[in-house]
Amino acid sequence: MAYTEKRTTAGGATSWVGRFRVDGRLHSTRAFRARRDALAEARRAEEAGKRGEWIDPRAGTLTVADWFTTWQQGRLDRAPRTLEAEQERFRSLVAPTFASVPLRQVSHDAVARWAATMRAPRSGEVASAARRRDAVRLLVALLDAAVDARRLTSNPARTPSGRVPALPRAPRTKAHRYLNHEQLRRVADATRADARTLVLLAGLTGLRWGEVSALRGDDVDLLRRRITVERAFTRLDDGTLLLGGTKTHARREVPVPAVLGEALAGLVASRGAGDLLFTGRSGAPLRRESFDRYAFAPAVRVAGTAVVTLQGLLGLAPTALVDSATVAAVRRLQHDAGLDASGVVGPETWQVLVAADRASRTGADRGARIARTRHLEATSRVTLRPGVQDFAPLTLHDLRHTAASLAIGGGANVKAVQRLLGHESPVLTLRTYAGLFEDDLDRLGESMSAQFEAHGAVDGAHDVLTAGVTRLPVRLGAGA
Incomplete structure (x- = not known):
């Protein structure tokens, strides 16, 4: 039971403190001039202790x-x-x-x-x-x-209802970048041979960089056509790489793309079961910044501007689209060179274009000629067909968005995309890629319309009743 104690200072001043117990331990209130105030405070604290709401002021x-x-x-x-x-x-x-x-x-x-x-x-x-x-x-x-931890009675950053009004408004997130199948192939073709498998794997499975760089030989099961994802590298600010679990600390499996079956088989055969599939030149784990600088970013620049490069070699105005004028110019070039005038720019057509460009570099210095040669060498690895167009630069993480886009475009449902990407819940998948699922509504509308019209095409189809069902008379009355 709460009580009070009288305190007298050396100068003769008198004050009162309240005494109360919480969880069996005796505590004191601050000093009051009036006894009744000290007792009231002690009683309030004791009652709060019984409700589990008392906070020791010293804890704060x-x-x-x-x-x-x-x-x-x-x-x-x-x-x-x-x-x-x-x-x-x-x-x-x-x-x-x-x-x-x-x-x-x-x-x-x-x-x-x-x-x-x-x-x-x-x-x-x-x-x-x-x-x-x-x-x-x-x-x-x-x-x-x-x-x-019972150091504060309430959070001063929150209102009594629990809101945080001081929280700045969420910034507009960067728009996702997606590649279609043709553009992804173009990027993969433009990169180095040893990097092509990694680019396609990331673009077709959606693995995070830390996950794909941590893959080992025994993670790939070619018989089941599955890749097990259960670890990832994390890079700290000081550059240290730590190997641990995935972002969600969950193990998952992703399908092995059939187009990568042979390349992955060769890669697995060249590694030990516990060895990393993708490494740097010294055999150390492959670093994102190194791969991006020397392999991925140059390939994106080449693949993303291949159409403009082609039009420049043909002497056409740049439109970034293989339009009818570009196709006509390509066919004339192919006809004059004795090639099949298909309008598709492949290795043989690039060879003719590069040879003509090399002959025209008389006024360029050595550095410019070398840079031009390297650029055209990478560009000549891509194939351009009528209707394809250039695209803006993108990051390595955009390959993950690309995988989501291609999966959804291929008819995958939300749950399948969630499992592929390793999201914690389908809600996160929907929130991240809600715009891509809008196409499902279009397909659903078209499908329902087609079914409705198909049934209407059969005479009386909409009036046919299930066997054994009797049509009931319809009565319209005041209660209808």
């Missing part, structure tokens, strides 16, 4: 920085990259404002002002909406954990 004296360190120590099971990103975000965006502030002194207004005005550490300008949003989410999670 821990600073935000010290609590962040404690909080992260309980999250060591998280991916190293996740912990590293949290540390960077706290250090650069949260700490300058809240590091030395005790938890109980963090106010709702202070969080709102900080969320709107936080500065980027390098430029000193207001940070981007995406960075501010991530930083606010980190602070909210930190304060939520403080509430759960």
